[in-house]
Amino acid sequence: MVSLADYGDYVTAWCPGCGNHAILKAMKHALVSLELAPQQVLFVSGIGQAAKAPHYLNANVFNGLHGRSLPVATGAKLCNTDLKVIVESGDGCVYGEGGNHFLAAIRRNIDLTLIVHNNQVYGLTKGQASPTSEPGFVTKNQPDGVFSLPFNPVEVAIAMNAGFVARGFSGKTEHLSGLIQAAVAHTGFSLVDILQPCVSFNKVNTFGWYNQRCYILSEDYDPTDRQAAFLKASEWGDGIPLGILYKNKRPAYEDHFPFVRRGPAATRALNVPRLAKVLDSYR
Amino acid sequence: MELDSINILIGGEAGQGLVTLSQILTRGLVRAGYYIVVTQSYQSRIRGGHNSYAIRVSDREIMAPKEPVDLLIALDQNSVVLHMSELSQHGLVVVDEAISSDQHPQIVYAPFSRIAGAMFSNSVALGTISALLGLNENTIGETLRGFFDKHGAESTKENLVSFSAGYEWMIQQKSEFPKLGPPALSEGRLALNGNEAIALGAIAAGMKFFSFYPMTPATSIATTLADHATEMEFVLEQAEDEIAAINMAVGASFSGAPSMVATSGGGFALMTETVSLAGMTETPVVIVVAQRPGPSTGLPTRTEQGDLEFVLHAGHGEFPRAIFTPGDVEEAFNITGKAFHIAQKFNTPVFILTDQFLADSYRSVKPFDLDTIDPVDPCSVSDVAVNRHITYVLTHTGVSPRTFPGMSGQCVKASSSQDLVIADSDEHTPDGHLTEDLSVRISMVEKRLRKLDGIKSELARPEFLGDSEPDLLLVCWGSTKGSTIEAANRLRKTGRRVATLHFTQIWPIIGEEFVEKLKSAGKTISVESNATGQFARLIRRETGFQIEKAILRYDGLPITPEYILAGLQT
Numbered sequence: 001m002v003s004l005a006d007y008g009d010y011v012t013a014w015c016p017g018c019g020n021h022a023i024l025k026a027m028k029h030a031l032v033s034l035e036l037a038p039q040q041v042l043f044v045s046g047i048g049q050a051a052k053a054p055h056y057l058n059a060n061v062f063n064g065l066h067g068r069s070l071p072v073a074t075g076a077k078l079c080n081t082d083l084k085v086i087v088e089s090g091d092g093c094v095y096g097e098g099g100n101h102f103l104a105a106i107r108r109n110i111d112l113t114l115i116v117h118n119n120q121v122y123g124l125t126k127g128q129a130s131p132t133s134e135p136g137f138v139t140k141n142q143p144d145g146v147f148s149l150p151f152n153p154v155e156v157a158i159a160m161n162a163g164f165v166a167r168g169f170s171g172k173t174e175h176l177s178g179l180i181q182a183a184v185a186h187t188g189f190s191l192v193d194i195l196q197p198c199v200s201f202n203k204v205n206t207f208g209w210y211n212q213r214c215y216i217l218s219e220d221y222d223p224t225d226r227q228a229a230f231l232k233a234s235e236w237g238d239g240i241p242l243g244i245l246y247k248n249k250r251p252a253y254e255d256h257f258p259f260v261r262r263g264p265a266a267t268r269a270l271n272v273p274r275l276a277k278v279l280d281s282y283r
Numbered sequence: 284m285e286l287d288s289i290n291i292l293i294g295g296e297a298g299q300g301l302v303t304l305s306q307i308l309t310r311g312l313v314r315a316g317y318y319i320v321v322t323q324s325y326q327s328r329i330r331g332g333h334n335s336y337a338i339r340v341s342d343r344e345i346m347a348p349k350e351p352v353d354l355l356i357a358l359d360q361n362s363v364v365l366h367m368s369e370l371s372q373h374g375l376v377v378v379d380e381a382i383s384s385d386q387h388p389q390i391v392y393a394p395f396s397r398i399a400g401a402m403f404s405n406s407v408a409l410g411t412i413s414a415l416l417g418l419n420e421n422t423i424g425e426t427l428r429g430f431f432d433k434h435g436a437e438s439t440k441e442n443l444v445s446f447s448a449g450y451e452w453m454i455q456q457k458s459e460f461p462k463l464g465p466p467a468l469s470e471g472r473l474a475l476n477g478n479e480a481i482a483l484g485a486i487a488a489g490m491k492f493f494s495f496y497p498m499t500p501a502t503s504i505a506t507t508l509a510d511h512a513t514e515m516e517f518v519l520e521q522a523e524d525e526i527a528a529i530n531m532a533v534g535a536s537f538s539g540a541p542s543m544v545a546t547s548g549g550g551f552a553l554m555t556e557t558v559s560l561a562g563m564t565e566t567p568v569v570i571v572v573a574q575r576p577g578p579s580t581g582l583p584t585r586t587e588q589g590d591l592e593f594v595l596h597a598g599h600g601e602f603p604r605a606i607f608t609p610g611d612v613e614e615a616f617n618i619t620g621k622a623f624h625i626a627q628k629f630n631t632p633v634f635i636l637t638d639q640f641l642a643d644s645y646r647s648v649k650p651f652d653l654d655t656i657d658p659v660d661p662c663s664v665s666d667v668a669v670n671r672h673i674t675y676v677l678t679h680t681g682v683s684p685r686t687f688p689g690m691s692g693q694c695v696k697a698s699s700s701q702d703l704v705i706a707d708s709d710e711h712t713p714d715g716h717l718t719e720d721l722s723v724r725i726s727m728v729e730k731r732l733r734k735l736d737g738i739k740s741e742l743a744r745p746e747f748l749g750d751s752e753p754d755l756l757l758v759c760w761g762s763t764k765g766s767t768i769e770a771a772n773r774l775r776k777t778g779r780r781v782a783t784l785h786f787t788q789i790w791p792i793i794g795e796e797f798v799e800k801l802k803s804a805g806k807t808i809s810v811e812s813n814a815t816g817q818f819a820r821l822i823r824r825e826t827g828f829q830i831e832k833a834i835l836r837y838d839g840l841p842i843t844p845e846y847i848l849a850g851l852q853t
Binding site for chain 1 (some may be wrong): 313314348394471472473474475479483486487489491492494495511512513515516517518520525526527528530532533534535536537538539542554557560646648651653656658660661662677687688689690694696697699700702703704705706707708709715716717744
């Protein structure tokens with residue numbers, strides 16, 4: 001039996017009231033519900049306040065560079081498919097610095113879960129605009145407000161036929177935990193974009209702001225209907241839908257490598273007779 | 284008339300089948316038992332322009348390209364115009380009569396396309412060259428058959444018929460062009476270029492993950508590996524960019540797979556932040572940098588040794604690394620194996636610094652002894668489960684035994700959360716969690732840097748060849764090895780006391796091991812394919828010894844023995 005205690009209880013460096021606390025809690029509950037023991041799970045993160053989350057979990061962790069968690073996770077997964085790989089980082093890290101990797105990971109459909117803490121602002125560097133900040137959002141570094149349009153991750157993911165696309169809100173922790181569970185259980189790439197307040201640097205998109213707008217998709221919503229999903233994903237403003245927006249059954253990327261499921265790469269010995277044959281072909 | 288070697292140059296436009304023709308001839312010569320040195324010179328375009336493929340062939344051991352052309356096979360008129368001046372005294376040009384009819388005593392007009400039509404004219408040319416050199420018709424014919432069969436071509440028969448017709452035509456011309464002596468080698472040698480040797484060396488080293496983004500002149504490493512990935516059971520992944528490529532390799536290595544990436548200067552520039560990540564997280568990764576002339580896009584398809592200092596310093600912060608610089612194809616295979624072992628043993632990034640010349644240079648290589656193949660075994664160096672795995676446990680060598688996520692020591696499946704692996708790009712405590720405890724910082728910096736002592740104890744030592752206490756000592760690294768040694772050999776024949784010192788590893792270097800050789804020489808000269816003498820500067824920095832003179836080349840072409848000899852005159 002896996003218990004919450006297995007994932008530890010750490011003192012965090014986050015601000016009181018930060019959405020990260022609830023996301024961490026939702027994650028722990030999801031892992032325990034899935035009966036995943038800490039040694040089966042690998043968290044890969046980048047740099048940012050969100051990227052610290054794996055340090056507050058008792059599990060395998062690779063805390064790499066800003067923006068680069070997806071390729072690290074891709075390499076790790078391809079060389080040990082037994083691992084449950086979860087990439088966890090923020091909107092700046094994943095959608096900004098790591099944008100190209102986000103697109104490529106969706107295209108590949110590698111079996112991992114991408115958890116993005118999306119507070120529409122940079123927290124670690126103290127309050128600059130993020131790729132998801134809305135136009136007009138004023139910061140110390142954007143004193144005239146943001147000029148660019150925001151990146152809508154769920155819309156892009158659905159447009160690219162991602163395997164599993166969900167949006168959660170840190171304020172609806174139980175619902176969020178369910179989304180994380182479903183995402184981790186999904187075979188192939190899964191995205192959970194999580195809206196969360198930043199109490200220090202985002203005075204516009206506050207807990208109240210999100211709480212007023214976020215609503216949970218009704219039970220008769222069909223996440224396999226891509227056209228409907230696309231419309232839902234573009235909804236933003238007075239109403240922001242939460243839930244599994246879209247899913248499909250694309251084969252996982254690992255399936256293209258016939259040998260990777262035969263155990264971790266580290267344990268596969270060199271086949272010397274085959275090497276001899278290969279070398280012979282250069283005669 | 285007898286020549287110590289014959290330098291064949293095949294010239295033409297891109298898209299004329301020049302490479303196919305040249306590679307069949309290359310393989311045929313190796314199969315026949317000759318020594319070869321290939322120099323490929325091409326432009327950054329798929330069609331048109333001017334490309335050339337030079338094969339220096341000999342019945343005795345050769346290790347360098349040669350400048351004068353003995354036999355020019357011109358597939359277009361432009362090749363005649365461009366290379367006529369390089370023709371040696373006894374040299375010959377063979378050109379399709381359909382292309383040119385300029386009268387010249389050194390030009391032979393051959394009916395390449397008249398015999399077989401444009402489609403198969405290159406096979407006629409191959410037959411013509413083979414007969415001219417006195418090669419066995421059957422040996423080259425079988426090589427041609429093998430090549431086309433391997434590529435699933437349906438036209439093998441037509442090519443063979445055309446080849447034979449070319450061979451017969453040339454025999455009837457009764458040319459007095461010098462024939463090759465009987466081949467010296469009988470064993471089944473391999474025809475390999477530097478990049479193929481690195482690829483095969485990596486497979487033999489137990490590589491389990493390779494990622495790349497295409498970039499000349501590194502791409503053929505990926506192409507070679509792609510031919511064998513499924514059979515040899517390693518993952519090969521074309522990444523979305525070089526940053527992704529090296530981060531994937533780091534992730535794969537963290538998972539336990541010996542991993543490699545290959546790129547050139549510009550792509551490597553993108554990788555540098557992750558080089559530092561590998562240093563900080565103590566994740567082994569082998570990084571091949573195949574140099575081409577920079578800065579920026581530079582001359583994409585030419586050669587240079589301009590990135591030594593870049594690779595030496597790439598990545599922010601201080602961490603240990605090793606840089607290997609193979610001098611020839613056989614070394615490229617062997618040193619790749621060593622690079623994997625050093626990376627795995629010391630948990631740090633290790634470089635193989637090569638260049639376009641060696642990357643594309645085919646040689647006749649003695650088959651590798653499979654009994655001495657020594658792949659790395661990540662499980663054997665991993666931690667034996669004791670009480671609790673500590674990722675960065677402090678040791679006197681600085682090396683922390685590794686284990687991999689999901690596994691406990693010796694790659695046994697992890698059974699408890701005592702076996703967790705935690706790696707961090709932030710400064711971290713021994714158990715891998717980020718810290719701002721500055722006393723921990725000091726112990727971690729020192730731990731990482733201590734690994735350099737271990738790396739130093741396993742150096743590939745520089746090779747000294749020639750006269751002791753020489754009047755002249757030529758110092759070189761990487762691919763200039765062959766030309767430097769041959770230049771020294773030629774000078775020795777004129778009665779001079781000459782020696783060479785070649786470095787197969789340029790970092791770390793231990794001055795005490797070679798500085799006496801430098802001091803004992805009457806004069807020291809460094810030979811480098813760059814404009815500023817980067818290696819001589821490194822030697823000065825590390826040993827205080829100032830090499831007196833440099834022979835440098837930075838026009839994008841490889842350094843040849845003739846270039847060195849001419850440089851000595853100035």
